[in-house]
Amino acid sequence: MGVPTVERDVGFARRVGISGVGTSAFGRFPDERIEALGWQAVAEALDDAGISPGDVDAAYVGSVFGAPGVANRVLAGVGLAGIPTFRIEAACASGTVAFHEACTAVGLSRYDCVVAVGVEQLSTQFAGPIVPEASDPEGRAGLALPALYALQANRYLHRFGHDPSLLAHVAVKNKANGSRNPRAHLGGAPPSFDEVLASRPIAGPLTLLQCCPMTDGAAAAVVSPFEASGPTRAVEVRASTFVSGVHWGAGSDEPWGVGAVRAAAERAYAMAGVGPAEVDVLEVHDAFTIGEVLTLEALGICEPGEGIHLAPSGHTAHGGRQPVNPSGGLLARGHPLGATGLAQTAELVWQLRGEAGERQVEGARLALLETMGGGAAGVDANACVVALLGGAS
């Protein structure tokens, strides 16, 4: 990138914790009301935190395509009314920005108990054929997101001379993880390496099974001061950082979006006083296989050019040294845009509490959450959030 990403976020003035999480199932639910998906997630999170609606001071709601008013419809249905409520849109990171805002509001003592929610219903939003939005100049030029990620993949593969088929290992791993997740959208028998490569071409080198599905769902977290949450069950938010991308164009030295992830991660590690080698489990933005590869490099999990080997080597697999996307990730749990970041959060909280069942990462103490949203709006990413959870007594 030509210009360093500026990060001026203030951090937390007091310790912040996640005292409860909840999700809906993920899948295609065109006959469900989007509000009902949200109600399931919020009710489960409030119950998990052991609080009632009257305990909540404010709510942040992430949704990309939810109709105006969706935030209040979701909240009012579970008894959350009369409090400040903020509906956030930050592309694929909408839910994660809602989570970041909740953490920051608690960390700066603005509020003491905040609910962060993400809701999305893509099955009704895109019920017909998908056409590039009239308002989106990139879409009109053919640069829909699969094409953007394909360009990113080709740039990466060319730069390091990698075999394109290696990308398929990310899909094999994450779909195997998803088969252990009863709430995953694509949770059935996982495909083989050959099946991933043989699936329908979408935008070369990406095949259909290397692309996330269009998913409906909701997820929520309750954020409050860490001490007050009870340290035996609550999970500390050691850091949460948010950047929007810098200007980016074809002359950039790096693929689209990588700089924003790196900037957010560097700041998050500094805030928490840890390094990437200390992370035990990660949920990262794998909307397309190449996304996980580039993200892990930007997060410092490996050197540039090495990310493509992390899945085939087993490093990021269930039982590996640093499991990535144990939930199945966006590729298998699904990608209900505004809900994704909070679904990632819920998975990591369950992992850190030892409640992830068949998906449990043994000994998980420090977890990393990353979501990157958008791009192609003249900047290399509309929004990227990196958070570090757990890892403290």
Next chain:
Amino acid sequence: MGVPTVERDVGFARRVGISGVGTSAFGRFPDERIEALGWQAVAEALDDAGISPGDVDAAYVGSVFGAPGVANRVLAGVGLAGIPTFRIEAACASGTVAFHEACTAVGLSRYDCVVAVGVEQLSTQFAGPIVPEASDPEGRAGLALPALYALQANRYLHRFGHDPSLLAHVAVKNKANGSRNPRAHLGGAPPSFDEVLASRPIAGPLTLLQCCPMTDGAAAAVVSPFEASGPTRAVEVRASTFVSGVHWGAGSDEPWGVGAVRAAAERAYAMAGVGPAEVDVLEVHDAFTIGEVLTLEALGICEPGEGIHLAPSGHTAHGGRQPVNPSGGLLARGHPLGATGLAQTAELVWQLRGEAGERQVEGARLALLETMGGGAAGVDANACVVALLGGAS
């Protein structure tokens, strides 16, 4: 209302000021890009504040119908990239909530220089016939917003035994104000009282000229610590409060939305240490004539039942004791949803700086900003912001 609105906002820990404002023109610009409207507003605000894009720490962008990514598209085009950017949707109060968040971020020392922007393009969003949204249960039942406000008006008129024609005076006043505003959407020769009443019926008792137009436009403000802004030109934000409504139903003692306005106003007066009689000029939410009447009562400008007399008596007119909506308000300047709150902010800043030209309210020192958004989502208002500006040395 059956349940008191809970307000737990923390207020400011340091003084907050508005150091610059800007707007586009307001009107129907279907051939313009929504981003270009935003660029005009932000560029004017940065110039007015005497700062460059590199001075800005974060941005809050209010928009209801802007496509995903609209925030980054607007910001990147004027050089604002690599900073945290938040896109807010809070119905008609989207821009005002963006302003409130900017003020709170500065007031809590989260950021030192924040841009709040509102953008909306309704001419392209509603290019065809307006049909109730499929996702909106109230709309499907026929309770579109004009109908909701008409019910509110009939309840009010019945309760106090007022002549329905008195409402037309609000439209006459605000359209006269708009005729003095070169950026107003409906800025031509103002209609007479009889012309307002004779215009097409929309939802009894509201006629066409008692309803705001569908407007495109953008507005922006630069928010920074008051001391640093230079007290001779900057305008202090004495208070900014935000509530979402409580549960509301047909059994409520009051019309829809009033309780949220009152709760936000009471908190704002307490924060600023002033009362309603001290306010010199107001910009309030007059999407329909009845809205201004009920809002002024909820703000304590008069007793319940007396609001309908404020326009005909001249109290709220240009040259009156407490001029309301000198910009023309939503009825004449127009109502570009996400931009409205920041257009109101810009008008009040110009008034307090003595730069409002023909519209100038003589001796304006303390100004009140109010926007109310949504409702009918199970709560009496999705969002209401009340802010008090100026009035301090």
